[in-house]
Amino acid sequence: MNLTKKLFSYIVAIAMIFTLTAFAGGAVNAANAKTYQLSLQNNGKTAHTFEVYQIFTGDLSNDGTLSNVQWGDGVSKDVLTAFGNAAAKAEELAKSTDSLAAKTFAEDLQKYLQNGTEKEVAANQTASIDGLAAGYYLVKDKASSQNQTNGAYTSYILKVVKNTTATTKLDVPTVEKKVQDTNDSTGETSGWQDSADYDIGDEIPYQITGTMPANIDAYTSYKYVFTDTMSKGLTYTPNTAKITIDGTEVTSSFKEEVTQNADETGKTKVTWSCDDLKTAGKTAGVELTSTTKVVVTYKAKLNKDAVIGFAGNPNTVNLTYSNNPNKDHEGETGKTPDDKNIVFTYKTVVNKVDQDGTTPLKGAGFTLQKKVNGEYTDVKTFTAGEDTTFTFSGLDDGEYKLIESTTPAGYNTITPIEFTISAKHDETADEPKLTELTVSKASVGATFTPNTNEGSLTTNVVNKKGSTLPETGGMGTTLLYAVGGVLVALAAAYIIISKKHEKAE
Missing domain, CATH: 2.60.40.740 (Immunoglobulin-like)
Known part of the structure; x- marks a missing residue:
């Protein structure tokens, strides 16, 4: 009886050892299951949110071949009805040299996708997903993530995952x-x-x-x-x-x-x-x-x-x-x-002033001309009136002539003023700016004050009064009579002296 009990206890102990060993071995095998890293390289100009789906699973050899292919957990069970046996579909894709076939396959899979892993990757950056089982994976952009951005969706990426990098296939126009x-x-x-x-x-x-x-x-x-x-x-x-x-x-x-x-x-x-x-x-x-x-x-x-x-x-x-x-x-x-x-466009402002250089003077009219094809043509004319400031707006750079077409009464007409408007502005810039506005050439005595912000070139045009001549009935007339009388007396004396001289001879 004791021998029987001892024998039974040995059998139980041995069974427990086998059981624990088997369990431990299974745990070790599970712990040692091979996983891989997929790096996602975004070479676009915008951030991308990628979705990664396992399409096929299987045994991965060192040369990257996937064998014993089964449908992966990234597609629903309905995929079997739609596409049939996974190994047969994988073999069909492997034999195809037409990239359009892979694109079509990826597009047809869209309604069966599930259990995706999302990863956001900044522009021109790379990010990784760890712990992926061996298999054949589809990488795609999240729906609507690139709509109305200055970016593009990547073409579908299909990759056999070992430790590998998937690079976006995208570009945008300019x-x-x-x-x-x-x-x-x-x-x-x-x-x-x-x-x-x-x-x-x-x-x-x-x-x-x-x-x-x-x-x-x-x-x-x-x-x-x-x-x-x-x-x-x-x-x-x-x-x-x-x-x-x-x-x-x-x-x-x-x-x-x-x-x-x-x-x-x-x-x-x-x-x-x-x-x-x-x-x-x-x-x-x-x-x-x-x-x-x-x-x-x-x-x-x-x-x-x-x-x-x-x-x-x-x-x-x-x-x-x-x-x-x-x-x-x-x-x-x-x-x-x-x-x-x-x-850009500019303006010339003409202030009409009296000969003191500061007092506004009414009664003038001006015509501005521009040299086009070697000849001056009228740009605009202001008629005489109460105005003392004349603004010629909407001017390009170029050569101009300012003519006083009407002169205030009692004043001398100015000599036409010739001047050249010169400007500099950014020729290559994201935000072009006007950098300089000047009169590079002007008639002697004419000066212009530039204001780049207002786009203006301002000048004062001075009129000088004419000479005052003697008037009838005034002091000037008396003076003329007096001088005339002296001249008459001298002429008479000359005649008398001349006659006496002739008789003496």
């Missing part, structure tokens, strides 16, 4: 706005730049240039919309827009819409939109590439509401574009920041 400057007096025209100056009434040439994203090939269609906003002092000239893709005209492929008084400030908004730039290019015989440029040229007039001086008359443009290569032009879009340029 847009810039330029203006051309012309000096009417010298005939010189600048290149395309960020600022210019013009006379009120002048037509101004503008140029907009848009680029392509580096991954334009990933899109099957591409929405492209320019939005140009002009300040109140600028009036769009209809039917002047010309649009080209790499030099080939495609104006008819864009829809133009003009909205005047688009807001309370009186701005004008013009949009040129194309629902599918790829189709527009193909129609014109142009294939879009990463170096393709879309150029819009048009004209606008500087009108009577133009702002004089430092504030100037700004004009901005932005570009709305397809930013999801997984969905192309459908749905969400990106938007660039505004690019700005500015047109």
Whole structure:
């Protein structure tokens, strides 16, 4: 009996040892289960919130091959009905050399995704997700996270996860706005730049240039919309827009819409939109590439509401574009920041003063002329009246002549004053500014005081009184009579003396 009890206790002890050993071994195996790190590299200009889903799971070999493939926990059980056996689907994808097949597969999976891991990654930064089991993973942007930003959604990323890095596949286009400057007096025209100056009434040439994203090939269609906003002092000239893709005209492929008084400030908004730039290019015989440029040229007039001086008359443009290569032009879009340029205009202020140099003098009228194509032409004339200050607004740089067309009674007319307005403004700047306004040449004796903020050049024009001549019936007449009498007496004496001299001979 004792022997039997001892034998039973040994059996129980041995069984417990096997049980504990097996449990410990299982625990060790679980603890030693291999996990991996996935690094997400965001090479975009905006922060991204990525979602990571395990599509397939399996055994991972050293060479990165995934075997014994099963559906992962990142997809619902309904995926089996939709796609069938995981191993067969994985083999189908592995045999395909067409990246479009992988893109289509990723798009078709969207309705079955679950249990995603989110990771936010700042612009141009890398962040990692640890503890991932071996498998085949889908990386995508969170829905709506890049809508109306200056960013783009990454193309779907499918990766076999070991310790690996997934790099975003995205890029965005750019847009810039330029203006051309012309000096009417010298005939010189600048290149395309960020600022210019013009006379009120002048037509101004503008140029907009848009680029392509580096991954334009990933899109099957591409929405492209320019939005140009002009300040109140600028009036769009209809039917002047010309649009080209790499030099080939495609104006008819864009829809133009003009909205005047688009807001309370009186701005004008013009949009040129194309629902599918790829189709527009193909129609014109142009294939879009990463170096393709879309150029819009048009004209606008500087009108009577133009702002004089430092504030100037700004004009901005932005570009709305397809930013999801997984969905192309459908749905969400990106938007660039505004690019700005500015047109300046100036004024000359003439103060009419008496010969003391300070007292205002009424009764004068002035005409301002500008040299254009070698000849002076009238800019504006003020008729004589009660005014003593005359403001000639909306002037460009160039050569001018101020003529006193009406002179106050009793005063001498001034010699016309010739002067040259010179200005400097930022030609390449995000926020162009007027930096200098001067009169570089002026007639002798003429001086101008500049005010860059007001955009003014002020001068005092002095009139001097004419000479006072003797009047009939006055003291001057008496003096003339007296002098005349003396001359008559002298003449008579001369005659008498001459006759006496003749008799003596």
